[in-house]
Amino acid sequence: MLSSTITRSRPTATMAKLAGGMLVAGLATKYTIGVAHAESPAAPPRSQVFGRGPALVSLVLEDAEMVNHNTRRLRFRFQDKEAASGLPLTSALLTYSWPKDSWLPVIRPYTPITTADETGHLDLLVKQYPNGKSSTHLHSLKPGHTLFFVAPLSGHQWQPNSYKHVTLIAGGAGITPIYQLAQGILNNPDDKTAVTVVFGVNSDRDVLFKKEFDEYEQRFPGRFRAVYTVSSPVPGSPHRKGHVNEALLKEVTPAPGPGNMVFVSGPPPMETALVGSRREPGILEKYGYRKEQVYKF
Numbered sequence: 561m562l563s564s565t566i567t568r569s570r571p572t573a574t575m576a577k578l579a580g581g582m583l584v585a586g587l588a589t590k591y592t593i594g595v596a597h598a599e600s601p602a603a604p605p606r607s608q609v610f611g612r613g614p615a616l617v618s619l620v621l622e623d624a625e626m627v628n629h630n631t632r633r634l635r636f637r638f639q640d641k642e643a644a645s646g647l648p649l650t651s652a653l654l655t656y657s658w659p660k661d662s663w664l665p666v667i668r669p670y671t672p673i674t675t676a677d678e679t680g681h682l683d684l685l686v687k688q689y690p691n692g693k694s695s696t697h698l699h700s701l702k703p704g705h706t707l708f709f710v711a712p713l714s715g716h717q718w719q720p721n722s723y724k725h726v727t728l729i730a731g732g733a734g735i736t737p738i739y740q741l742a743q744g745i746l747n748n749p750d751d752k753t754a755v756t757v758v759f760g761v762n763s764d765r766d767v768l769f770k771k772e773f774d775e776y777e778q779r780f781p782g783r784f785r786a787v788y789t790v791s792s793p794v795p796g797s798p799h800r801k802g803h804v805n806e807a808l809l810k811e812v813t814p815a816p817g818p819g820n821m822v823f824v825s826g827p828p829p830m831e832t833a834l835v836g837s838r839r840e841p842g843i844l845e846k847y848g849y850r851k852e853q854v855y856k857f
């Protein structure tokens with residue numbers, strides 16, 4: 561199964577496929593989901609592409625587009641166009657690919673930005689890093705090429721109405737799980753959780769999902785809000801300037817207290833600044849959040 565889905569051969573193909581197969585099977589066993597569909601308001605779709613345990617599916621790229629200077633949205637087609645991903649909030653997918661000029665395959669997780677019950681396809685949003693093996697490979701894929709998905713990875717197992725308010729803090733490409741969670745909460749008519757997204761980026765052109773978040777603000781006034789802060793904004797930028805810091809959180813989010821929860825997803829320096837390290841407390845703890853009120857993706 562595994563070997564039939566790998567699109568290129570290498571001199572060391574047999575050994576590497578074997579090693580890759582063992583590695584992905586190990587990772588899949590370690591991280592795969594105990595599926596809980598508590599957040600899904602809709603009737604279960606006819607078939608689900610990802611269930612419990614390893615997935616081991618190869619999906620064809622249907623189309624792709626650049627959404628900004630370094631980020632590409634890729635749509636992968638399901639073989640059964642009535643099927644849905646079935647992934648619970650919050651999940652990522654472990655991918656396995658073999659970049660050009662690389663002697664070894666790479667295994668990286670990516671977070672679908674389409675919902676669990678969307679049929680026929682799933683979308684990934686991938687930022688390309690300079691010399692990034694997997695991200696450069698994904699940016700090079702053309703419609704008709706395939707990507708191998710090894711297994712779903714579980715994040716926080718969301719239960720609707722567990723909190724009154726959630727603050728979702730994202731940095732850069734870390735927006736994907738934050739968007740997935742915001743979307744899952746707001747699209748579930750039974751979930752009344754209020755949501756504030758705080759999105760920190762380097763420059764104005766790195767802001768993603770502005771249109772989608774604007775629509776949520778229109779649909780859920782007083783319940784959903786997105787705040788953008790840009791480290792190096794252009795003159796006249798509509799966004800705030802600076803990093804996500806305590807002053808900003810105090811201004812735009814409710815004070816820490818029972819019923820409030822924070823989710824953080826960003827580059828490591830941002831996560832450390834917010835969540836802290838062994839040596840010093842982070843911004844969230846200084847603000848008053850207890851450890852169990854903060855989830856880091």
Ligand SMILES: Cc1cc2nc3c(=O)[nH]c(=O)nc-3n(C[C@H](O)[C@H](O)[C@H](O)COP(=O)(O)OP(=O)(O)OC[C@H]3O[C@@H](n4cnc5c(N)ncnc54)[C@H](O)[C@@H]3O)c2cc1C
Nearest residue numbers: 652668669670671685686687689691692693694695733736
């Ligand atoms: C659970 C999870 C979900 C994820 N979901 C997504 C997603 O939806 N979209 C997405 O684009 N990425 C996502 N990522 C990150 C992704 O898995 C890869 O790490 C990323 O694409 C870089 O891989 P690479 O092989 O291209 O880079 P590598 O070859 O591993 O690294 C190349 C260079 O890029 C730098 N680099 C790599 N990652 C980062 C980073 N996060 N921040 C700053 N510099 C970095 C490295 O320092 C290195 O210099 C997710 C990660 C996790 C853990």
